[in-house]
Amino acid sequence: MRIAVVGGGISGLVAAYRLRQRLGDSVDIVVLEQSGRVGGVLYTRELAGEPVDLGAEAFVGRRPEVIELMSELGLADQLVRPAGKRPLIWAQGSAHPLPGRTLMGIPSDVESLRGLVDDATLDRVATEAQRPLHWEPGSDLDVQTLVGDRFGRQVVERSVDPLLGGVYAGISASIGVRAALPTLAEALDGGASSLTEAVRAAMPAPSSEPVFGGLRDGYGALLAALTEASGARLVTTTAATRIARGPHGWVVDPLGAVDAVVIATPAPVTARLLHYVAPEAARAAASIELSSSALVAMALPRDTALPDNSGILVATGEPLRAKAFTLSSRKWPHLAERDVALVRASFGRLGDDKPLSWTDEDLIAAAVADLSTVTGIPITPIEAAVQRWPGGLPQYAPGHTERIATLEAAVAALDGLAVAGAYLHGVGVPACVASGTAAAERVAAAYVESPQR
Template structure:
């Protein structure tokens, strides 16, 4: 059996690994990747001679997928957790503690945002349960429209946008309620009498478990282990130009014919490849937009006086060009043990690529200047690494769940074609692992010798 996995990011590599597990050594697996390296938006580089992730650096530690995968691959000793420090929010020209007991920055009451928001907005939040509230179950709107109406625009700019910017490189205006905040949507559908009540019902119970995890030596360790455990696997460095149905399987141009295909490609590429064979799915995928971003990783002297926090998120509308600062040497104990300090400075939100498209030298200058502003100390980097991520993150806009349902419903008629990726059921690494495992399982369990209904 010949299987092509189109796309060599984390979703594609997990799919190849799962296919090897299910189909055995006799299966002929090919991973087709248009870039010169595997890993997609996961990339580990070097800063000061030590490994540092230049894309995603962490994953949600309370989901089981990544820790379980690390154990499977025999690299569980790579799992590390943050030091437990809280981030700050830069708003109104100064730093504030990130509010606690919020749902993606949506406050559960006025006391959580006192000091961050002005008195008028805090009073608006306190009064919200007394104001008439209408909600039609099943409604999907952008997060901004809901929160700004009930809690005020400043709540969005200073509390919600900073968190959504970190997850999606977007804003509350570009992100839909149901895809990004399903528990809140469910609470509203159940008849919550106010947004305050819905947030209280949707908040997860308090837990001492670490929220995030990471790999001590970077995601490169995971990518390498997946590739090794998928062996024997052929890796082809080329862009796929077309996908066509042929007798017995699929023609993947320009590589050749395969019995089954997994598309682990970004939404626009998936849309192009499905245009002929699954036009409704292609149309739905084409409606998923992408956001671009850029990252500057600064190596600083060990004695740089960084605040005792995990990072600094930037409110919308501030005169800074950066959207967030991760004080990596504060956040991660394994990085704190190094001889230099590491800070990650992020740029770019959906609809605003002005900073992310600056030349490398100007981007480093902007990162250094903005970090000096939020920390209040001189910044003199020893070195800097710039990493750009064009189209790196999907925007989960209103109607996203319907688009995904359309994609998966049309493709359900094929037992030899599956899709996976960060544009489907979550942008984080755990969601990608789950999606890729499901795609591989659908191929493996259906390949019993019967003809596909889609042929």
């Protein structure tokens, strides 16, 4: 049996690994990847002589998928936890503590916003529960419209946008409530009388467990272990150009005939590959927008007087070019032990991909200048690295859950074909691991249960 996995990102590599677990050594698993390496937006390279992630650098540690996968692959000792420091918000030309007791920046009370927004906005938040809330159960709208209407523009720009920008490289106007904040949508559907009440109902229960986790040597360690354990043949710098029905399965050009295929590519690529075999699914995938971003990682002198915070998020509308800074040496204890101080600067969000066209020198200069502005200290990198992510993250716009339901229903009718990826049920690494696992299970179950085999 031969199975093609189209796309060598984390979803595709997990699918290949799970297929190997389920079907054994006799199956020929081929991973087709159009770029020159596997990992997608997970990428680790050396900076100042040690590994640094230039894509995602953390995962939600309260979800089990990544931690369980690391344990399976013998990487349990790679698990690291952050120091527990809070980020700052840069708004109106100064730094403010990140509001507490919020759901992705949406406040559950007024006090956490004091100092970040003006008095009129504070009063609007404090009295929100007194104004009638009109919400149709099952409906969806963008986060900006909901929060702006109930709490005002300043809450959107200074509290919500900075957090959503970190997750989706977008803004609240491009993100739907139902897909990005399902517990909030559930609370609203359940009859919450105000947004304040809905946020309080939707917030996770208090826990002493760390919210995030990471890998000591970066995601490269996980990618290498997955690749080896999958036993898959990697075909890089080769894009799949067509997927079609074959006499006994599928045809993936230029690979040829295969028994089954997992499509683990970004939404626009998935749309193109499904165009003829599942046109309804293709239309759903094609409607998902992608945002682009760029990242500058800097190694600074170890004694650089950075704030004692995990990062600095930039409010919408500020005259800075960077949208966020991760103070990596403050955030991660294992990075604090290195001989340099590490900082990551992020640029670009949906509708503003100009930074991707800047030269490396211009991006580094912008990162240095903006970091100096928000910290109030001179910044002199010892070394810097630039990474661009064109189309790196899907946008979970209003109606996203319906689009994905349509796509998955259409694919379900195709025996021996499954889809996986960050555009389906979450952009985080745990969600991608779950997506790759589910796709592999679908393909493997169909093979095992087929009476012809």
